[in-house]
Amino acid sequence: MTVQAPRLVVDIKAVEENAARVVQKCALAGITVSGVTKGMCALPEIASALVSGGCTELADSRMKNISALRRMGTGLPLLLLRVPMLSELPLVAAEADCTLVSEPEAVRALQRECEFLVNSHEVIVMIDLGDLREGIWMGQTEEMARVLAQSHRIRCRGVGVNFGCYGGTLPTTSKLDQLISIGKELERELGYPLETFSGGATSSLLLLEQNAVPKGINNLRIGEAILLGSDATSMRAIPWLRRDTMRLEAEIVELKRKPSVPVGPAGADAFGNIPEFEDRGERLRAIAAIGRQDVRIEGLTPENSGIIILGGSSDHMILDVEEAGGGLAVGSTVAFFPDYGAMLALSTSPYVSLEVV
Numbered sequence: 001m002t003v004q005a006p007r008l009v010v011d012i013k014a015v016e017e018n019a020a021r022v023v024q025k026c027a028l029a030g031i032t033v034s035g036v037t038k039g040m041c042a043l044p045e046i047a048s049a050l051v052s053g054g055c056t057e058l059a060d061s062r063m064k065n066i067s068a069l070r071r072m073g074t075g076l077p078l079l080l081l082r083v084p085m086l087s088e089l090p091l092v093a094a095e096a097d098c099t100l101v102s103e104p105e106a107v108r109a110l111q112r113e114c115e116f117l118v119n120s121h122e123v124i125v126m127i128d129l130g131d132l133r134e135g136i137w138m139g140q141t142e143e144m145a146r147v148l149a150q151s152h153r154i155r156c157r158g159v160g161v162n163f164g165c166y167g168g169t170l171p172t173t174s175k176l177d178q179l180i181s182i183g184k185e186l187e188r189e190l191g192y193p194l195e196t197f198s199g200g201a202t203s204s205l206l207l208l209e210q211n212a213v214p215k216g217i218n219n220l221r222i223g224e225a226i227l228l229g230s231d232a233t234s235m236r237a238i239p240w241l242r243r244d245t246m247r248l249e250a251e252i253v254e255l256k257r258k259p260s261v262p263v264g265p266a267g268a269d270a271f272g273n274i275p276e277f278e279d280r281g282e283r284l285r286a287i288a289a290i291g292r293q294d295v296r297i298e299g300l301t302p303e304n305s306g307i308i309i310l311g312g313s314s315d316h317m318i319l320d321v322e323e324a325g326g327g328l329a330v331g332s333t334v335a336f337f338p339d340y341g342a343m344l345a346l347s348t349s350p351y352v353s354l355e356v357v
Contacts, residue, residue: 020055036223158196299342
């Protein structure tokens with residue numbers, strides 16, 4: 001018998017269609033799209049879909065993925081999305097075309113690596129406008145400008161901002177106006193014009209839909225919207241994008257009627273949490289062969305609306321299938337739609353296979 005691992009099935013045409021729709025909508029506002037591959041570990045088919053969809057650049061947060069994209073030879077420039085570790089700058093200088101930066105020391109070190117390699121590199125200076133992740137705080141750019149001016153092999157391509165990924169801060173027109181103002185000040189400090197004003201990621205698409213992105217913002221870094229058709233920060237499905245891009249399939253390994261509340265003294269679960277249970281009497285329960293080591297269980301939505309995800313351990317997901325409508329058996333599969341966090345985990349788990357259709 002062939003062992004069937006849990007698998008994430010990707011409809012690559014749906015992803016490509018989403019990419020094209022995002023690119024076209026952004027183009028109407030004079031905005032280019034950096035297609036973000038990190039959600040699927042720079043899967044070659046995903047990279048190709050972003051290229052075919054019209055993205056002008058590919059972006060990823062991990063140098064391992066940037067190196068893989070470089071080997072693919074997509075023909076597009078490559079952007080390192082995470083501010084770099086000093087220890088990885090030799091690889092950054094050799095394989096990325098542009099890097100997000102927030103520390104002057106990273107620019108100095110990158111300059112030294114480029115001198116050694118006799119090449120040049122572009123950077124986008126990140127500005128923190130309140131989300132409290134990476135970036136120079138509220139435009140305190142003087143030191144960065146001095147270091148950039150002294151780094152003849154480093155050119156500042158522009159400024160960028162992050163929203164929502166840590167602090168949940170949402171993009172607003174006034175915040176993007178502030179980014180433009182800070183970028184213009186940096187231009188004066190550097191003595192040359194900036195090419196890119198990158199106004200965020202998927203969360204900025206809502207402003208675009210409302211025609212509220214100020215003129216001057218000319219780039220967005222888009223991953224989730226293209227890959228899933230959703231916007232986690234605003235907790236919405238994006239109505240003009242496809243949601244049927246990928247599904248998780250997992251095999252049932254146990255199917256039994258059991259009580260809905262554990263019996264006996266209770267402590268914490270394997271992850272240190274104190275679980276709570278609703279007493280619904282005896283129910284038909286299934287165990288699927290996938291767990292928290294593979295996926296963020298809370299980010300899964302069952303394809304069958306009669307299935308309820310009760311929880312899971314590292315290797316098992318516990319399901320209430322009392323109202324699933326029959327047809328389930330040990331050895332059959334159940335399907336789920338992942339959100340962004342679940343997709344990230346699934347794509348990096350060595351125990352989950354990826355199938356592109």
